[in-house]
Amino acid sequence: MDTPYDAWAASQGIDVVKGYGVANVYELPLKWWDRMGGHGVFINLQGTGYLDDAYVCSIPPGKSLNPQRHLFEELVYVLDGRGATTVWQGNGAKQSFEWQKGSLFAVPLNAWYQHFNGQGDREARLLAVTDAPLVFNLFHCEDFVMNNPYVFSDRFKGEEGYFAGKGRLYKDRVLETNFVADAIHIEPIAWHERGKGNRTIFFELAESTMGAHVSEFPVGIYKKAHRHGPGAHVMILTGQGYSFMWPEGQERMRFDWSPGSIIVPPEEWFHQHFNSGDRPARYLALKMLSRRYKLVPGKIKSDVSIKQGGMQIEYEDEDPEIRRIFEESCARSGAEVQMPKR
Numbered sequence: 001m002d003t004p005y006d007a008w009a010a011s012q013g014i015d016v017v018k019g020y021g022v023a024n025v026y027e028l029p030l031k032w033w034d035r036m037g038g039h040g041v042f043i044n045l046q047g048t049g050y051l052d053d054a055y056v057c058s059i060p061p062g063k064s065l066n067p068q069r070h071l072f073e074e075l076v077y078v079l080d081g082r083g084a085t086t087v088w089q090g091n092g093a094k095q096s097f098e099w100q101k102g103s104l105f106a107v108p109l110n111a112w113y114q115h116f117n118g119q120g121d122r123e124a125r126l127l128a129v130t131d132a133p134l135v136f137n138l139f140h141c142e143d144f145v146m147n148n149p150y151v152f153s154d155r156f157k158g159e160e161g162y163f164a165g166k167g168r169l170y171k172d173r174v175l176e177t178n179f180v181a182d183a184i185h186i187e188p189i190a191w192h193e194r195g196k197g198n199r200t201i202f203f204e205l206a207e208s209t210m211g212a213h214v215s216e217f218p219v220g221i222y223k224k225a226h227r228h229g230p231g232a233h234v235m236i237l238t239g240q241g242y243s244f245m246w247p248e249g250q251e252r253m254r255f256d257w258s259p260g261s262i263i264v265p266p267e268e269w270f271h272q273h274f275n276s277g278d279r280p281a282r283y284l285a286l287k288m289l290s291r292r293y294k295l296v297p298g299k300i301k302s303d304v305s306i307k308q309g310g311m312q313i314e315y316e317d318e319d320p321e322i323r324r325i326f327e328e329s330c331a332r333s334g335a336e337v338q339m340p341k342r
Contacts (some may be wrong), residue, residue: 003029003050003133003134003136003137004136004137004140005050005132005133005136007135008055008132008136008142009042009044010282011119012034012035012040012042013031013032013033013034014030014031014040014041015029015034015041015042016041016043016044017041017042017043017044018044018045018046019045019046020045020046020047020245020253020255020263020266020271021045021255021257021261021262021263021264021266022043022045022260022262022263023233023260023261024258024260025043025056025079025127025260025261025262026079026080026260027260028041028043028056028057030057030058032062033057035036035066035068036065036066036068037063037064037065037066038056038057038058038059038060038063038065039057039058040055040057040058041055041074042054042055042114043055043056043233043262044133044322045233045262045263045264046264046266047230047231047232047263047264047265047266047267047269048133048230048231048233048264049139049229049230049231049267050130050132050133050134051131051134051229051231051288052130052132052133052134052210052229052231052233052287053128053129053132053133054077054127054128054129054130054262054286055128055129055130056125056126056128057126057128058123058124058125058126059081059083059115059123059124059125059126059302060116060117060123061117061119061120061121061122061123062119062120063116063117064114064117065114065115065116066114067112067113068112068113068114069110069111069112069133069146069148070132070145070146071109071110071139071144071145071146071148072130072131072132072134072135072136072145073106073107073109073130073131073208073209073210074106074107074128074129074130074210075104075105075106075128075129075130075205075208075210075212075286076104076105076106076107076126076127076128077102077103077104077126077128077183077235077284077286078099078100078101078102078103078104078124078125078126078127078297078312079101079126079127079128080099080101080116080123080124080125081100081117081118081119081122081123081124081125081219082096082098082099082100082101082117082118082124083098083099083115083116083117083118083119084096084098084099084115084116084118085097085099085105085111085113085114085115085116085123085163085179086114086116087107087108087111087113087156087162087163088111088112088113089111089112089156089157089158090112090149090150090151090156092157092158093158093160093308094158095158095159095160095162095163096230096282097163097164097179098118098164099179099181100181100182101184102181102182102183102184102185102237103179103180103181103182104176104179104180104183104203104205104284105163105178105180105185105205106205106206106208106210107206108152108155108156108206108207108208109152109155109156109206109207109209110148110151110152111151111152111155111156113225113309118213125327127235128294129210129233129287129323130285131209131210131288132145132213134288135139144217145245150198151324154170154207155207155327156206156207162178163178163179164178164179165177165178165179165180165181172202172291173188173189173191173200173201173202173213174201174202174203174204174291174292175201175202175203175204176203177203177204177205178204178206179205180203182235183214183237183281183284184238184282186201186214187199187201188200188201188214188215189201191215193303194215194223194224194226194303194312195217195221195222195223195224196218196221196314196338196339196340197218197221197338198215198216198217198221198223199215199216200213200214200215200216201213202291204292205253207293207300208216208289208290208293209289209290209293210286210287210289210290211287211289211290211291212284212285212287213284213285214237214282214283214285215282215283215285216238216280216281216282217273217275217280217281218275218280218338219275219277219278219279219280219335219336219338220275220276220330220335220336220338220339221275221276221338221339222241222272222273222275222322222339223271223272223273223274223320224272224312224313224314224315225244225270225271225272225312225313225318225322226270226271226272226302226303226310226311226312226313227248227265227268227269227270227271228265228268228289228302228311229267229268229288229289229302230264230265230266230267230288231264231287231288231289232264232265232285232286232287232289233262233264233285233286234262234263234265234273234283234285235260235261235262235283235284236257236258236259236261236262236281236282236283236285236287237259237280237281237282237284238278238280239259239275239277239279239280239281239282240257240258240272240277240278240279240281240284240333241256241257241259241272241273241275241276241277241281241329242254242255242256242274242276243255243257243271243272243273243331244264244270244271244274244322245263245265245266245269245270245271246269246270246271247266247268247269247270248268248334249312258271267330272313272322274326274329276326276329276330276332276333277335278333278334278335279334291307305317315339315342316342320342323339323342324338
């Protein structure tokens with residue numbers, strides 16, 4: 001039997017992409033979406049665990065999408081184009097900010113918002129990751145989710161400069177901000193515990209219980225395998241390579257990727273990312289995980305060895321076949337292997 005979320009998604013009149021990954025989100029066919037006022041497609045991959053989902057929506061040249069508000073949270077990444085978004089609470093003042101390809105922001109919970117395409121000669125495309133599955137399955141009432149008048153003024157009061165891009169950098173590579181102008185070129189911070197040359201920056205956006213991060217790793221390098229809960233949408237921003245995903249003790253699944261590829265590792269599946277191309281690889285992860293508003297208490301052990309009760313497989317503990325396959329992949333592409341010796 002379908003869940004309440006499945007029934008709602010089916011009522012939207014657009015296609016739903018399923019599976020373990022998307023080869024190229026830029027090439028997904030879209031259908032007209034009445035609710036949004038643009039063309040769209042849902043992306044509901046196996047690894048979401050019904051915590052979150054994703055969708056792509058296009059804004060016609062020189063047009064806007066319909067005004068929206070809802071009780072599910074939403075992270076938005078700009079796939080292509082330039083434009084602006086206006087956000088407001090009820091009859092309050094409206095705040096507008098401009099965005100471009102690579103921008104990242106969150107819509108404050110249940111605030112009104114509307115996206116505008118600032119270019120008259122081409123469409124704009126947005127990728128959003130939301131916690132709609134969790135919310136619809138909890139309340140199973142579309143009117144309550146989509147037409148609720150409650151104002152979360154503790155998250156957004158309509159204050160001037162809310163989306164100005166100002167931020168505060170905390171320890172552990174966490175940037176608290178409401179708008180990231182360019183996730184493709186922002187400077188991450190070294191995090192060698194996750195692999196040689198790895199750099200990462202985490203984003204806390206709009207007081208959300210969802211979170212995001214950007215990670216980059218050099219040519220001829222791969223990250224250490226680790227595992228965690230469901231719902232992390234990993235989208236490749238730059239580079240060429242592949243990822244392995246596998247349940248403990250079972251066969252690995254391989255996914256080759258390039259800019260626009262998306263994978264979502266299922267809950268507690270190990271996964272590992274490999275840069276076998278000729279330029280640094282960078283990805284954006286959008287997920288149901290805030291480091292400020294945690295759903296589960298305690299330290300996040302994504303960089304702690306499984307031998308010490310953590311989630312990570314150290315290089316010296318991995319299957320030697322993993323290194324052999326990587327070296328062969330780099331040889332085919334002409335990339336020099338930069339991995340530490342065993």
